[in-house]
Amino acid sequence: MLLLAALLGSAAPLAAETQVITAARMVDVLTGRMVAAPVVVVNDGRIIAAGPAGSIAVPAGARAIDLGDLTILPGLIDMHVHLTSDPRLGGDRQLRYVRSFQAVIGVAHAAQTLAAGFTTVRNVGSDGYDDLALKQGIEGGYVPGPRIVAATHAMGATGGHCDTNQYPAEFDFPRPGIADGPDAIRGKVRELHRRGAEVIKFCATGGVFSSGTSLGAQQYSQAEMDALVAEAHMLGMKVAAHAHGNSGINSALRAGVDTIEHASFADSTSFELARKSGAWFSMDIYNDDYILAEGAKNGVPEENLAKEREVGLKQRQTFQAAHKAGVKMVFGSDAGVYPHGQNARQFAKMTEWGMTPLEAIQAATVNAGEALGRSADVGAIAVGRFADIIAVRGDPLADVSILLSVPVVIKGGNLVKDTR
Numbered sequence: 001m002l003l004l005a006a007l008l009g010s011a012a013p014l015a016a017e018t019q020v021i022t023a024a025r026m027v028d029v030l031t032g033r034m035v036a037a038p039v040v041v042v043n044d045g046r047i048i049a050a051g052p053a054g055s056i057a058v059p060a061g062a063r064a065i066d067l068g069d070l071t072i073l074p075g076l077i078d079m080h081v082h083l084t085s086d087p088r089l090g091g092d093r094q095l096r097y098v099r100s101f102q103a104v105i106g107v108a109h110a111a112q113t114l115a116a117g118f119t120t121v122r123n124v125g126s127d128g129y130d131d132l133a134l135k136q137g138i139e140g141g142y143v144p145g146p147r148i149v150a151a152t153h154a155m156g157a158t159g160g161h162c163d164t165n166q167y168p169a170e171f172d173f174p175r176p177g178i179a180d181g182p183d184a185i186r187g188k189v190r191e192l193h194r195r196g197a198e199v200i201k202f203c204a205t206g207g208v209f210s211s212g213t214s215l216g217a218q219q220y221s222q223a224e225m226d227a228l229v230a231e232a233h234m235l236g237m238k239v240a241a242h243a244h245g246n247s248g249i250n251s252a253l254r255a256g257v258d259t260i261e262h263a264s265f266a267d268s269t270s271f272e273l274a275r276k277s278g279a280w281f282s283m284d285i286y287n288d289d290y291i292l293a294e295g296a297k298n299g300v301p302e303e304n305l306a307k308e309r310e311v312g313l314k315q316r317q318t319f320q321a322a323h324k325a326g327v328k329m330v331f332g333s334d335a336g337v338y339p340h341g342q343n344a345r346q347f348a349k350m351t352e353w354g355m356t357p358l359e360a361i362q363a364a365t366v367n368a369g370e371a372l373g374r375s376a377d378v379g380a381i382a383v384g385r386f387a388d389i390i391a392v393r394g395d396p397l398a399d400v401s402i403l404l405s406v407p408v409v410i411k412g413g414n415l416v417k418d419t420r
Contacts, residue, residue: 018043019413020058023067023391026050029074029365030380032358034397038072042387045412050381065415067391067408073361074380075119075146075388075411076403077368078343079282080240080261082336083109083134083148084126087290090299092166103130110134110145112341115417117406119388120147120368120378122332124201124240124261125154125162125177132196144416147388149198149372151240153177155188155228156203159212160219161242166211166301182227185220189231200232201240201261205248208291208307209300209337215307216245216265225255238373240282244311246270253279259371261332263322264315271325280371282332283319285353286346288312290338320354329355330371331364347400357400387413 019042026038039056041049049056084106089097106126113121123131131150138145155177156162164173179188189200204220206213213219220228225241232239233256241252244264252260253273260266260274263281274281291300291308323329331350333343350360369379377386391408409417 017413018059018062019065019387020062021065021067021072021387021389021410022053023072024069025071025395026381027071027073027358027361027397028381029358029362030382032362034071034395038381040072040381040387040389042413045387045414047381047383047385047387050383065410068420070391070393070408070420071395072381072389072391073396074365075378075386075390075409076117076344076364077120077122077331077372077378078113078118078333078335078364079122079259079330079368079371080124080284080332080334081113081121081340081343082125082334083113083121083123083145083340084130085336087294087336087338088298090295090304091301093299099128102127103133106130106134107137107143107145109336109340110138110143110148113335113343114144114146114409114411115406116341116343117390117392117403117409118146118343119386119390119409119411120149120372122149122151122199122240122372124151124199124242126150126152129153129195146411147378147386149374150196151199151201152192152195152197154201154203154242155179155185155192157219157224160203161205161207161210161213162203163210165213180224182223185224185228186231189228189235189237193232193235193237197237199238199240200228201242202228204241204243204252205245207242207244207262208311209304211301211303215311216247218245218248218251220248220251222251222254225251225257229255229257238371253277259330259332262315264311264318266318266322268325271322271327274322274327275325278328280328280330280367281319281322282330283315283322284332284334284337284346285316285319286349287334287338288315294338316349316353319350323354323359328367328371329363330368331360344403344406347403351400357397360400361396361403386411
């Protein structure tokens with residue numbers, strides 16, 4: 001039995017070699033079909049051949065990874081996580097810990113996320129460049145975890161959702177993501193890019209877990225959003241907009257953002273703008289259950305719980321309407337608001353509110369890879385992409401809840417979890 005913890009003693013990636021991975025079935029997310037008796041050939045961490053048995057030449061001397069009667073899928077992608085956040089530290093509980101504590105718990109959360117079958121994540125906001133430290137540790141082989149697309153600090157307006165408003169006026173906190181006005185915003189985008197951000201995440205509206213902001217209130221003007229998106233795109237970065245209210249959503253879409261996070265009060269105009277621009281909706285429609293069940297115990301203030309009660313059902317109804325309207329959608333859980341490693345709990349909500357199991361799986365694989373701009377690397381079991389593969393028991397196209405239990409995880413051709 002191979003566990004992720006076994007990798008903790010290694011400071012370097014495993015040696016490159018050729019592997020042949022076989023299983024009973026494979027979900028081909030590109031075609032939507034189940035492939036019987038698949039054979040996947042991997043060299044130096046990437047797939048060089050994939051198809052049904054008999055159609056693939058197996059190189060002599062390749063190391064066999066036979067997954068028996070399991071079903072293989074591409075490694076899952078979560079487009080909205082906060083690896084350095086712990087949902088049990090609600091309200092001011094996090095102030096009991098030194099700031100570097102967040103980077104430490106991020107190591108544990110990254111391992112839990114990978115063990116759950118999520119081999120790539122987009123980390124949309126952390127303090128102190130902790131997501132970059134975590135990314136470097138994973139890529140260097142020091143700790144196990146998924147591939148990370150890092151946003152570093154989330155950007156926002158003074159007094160907005162991404163600011164620090166919950167403490168008395170005389171308290172002074174670093175606010176490295178705050179910028180106001182088109183010129184300052186352009187400068188902040190450049191600074192985050194210089195420091196290593198790979199995606200820009202900004203707060204277009206208020207949010208649940210902030211003080212003194214209403215959910216729907218727009219917090220950047222159209223001119224400010226236009227400047228932010230133009231600057232990020234010029235630098236080759238995607239842009240994710242935290243947006244609950246339809247005014248902020250629609251302004252962000254007009255500015256050309258790549259993904260709308262949450263999208264709770266999106267309307268028919270939002271759907272039309274998203275279809276026209278090609279933007280994706282990333283909607284965290286599971287975590288309402290956890291927040292309302294555990295939030296008070298975790299120290300979440302009543303102000304925030306009241307906002308969650310306001311938004312939870314409406315967001316799910318919007319998800320259903322957006323899906324029916326043909327808006328492109330990706331999987332984004334907001335893990336960190338609920339426990340890491342439980343990301344896959346959202347799949348059942350996605351099917352409950354209108355998606356087929358295949359559509360939900362595609363949202364976390366091929367769609368997410370495209371939205372990241374990394375279809376050449378992740379999102380499918382296909383030639384040229386990283387050999388990021390998970391294996392489950394049964395048929396996830398019949399029962400997507402199977403993805404809650406992932407006994408085998410392969411990342412870059414390396415077998416990092418095997419609990420069969």
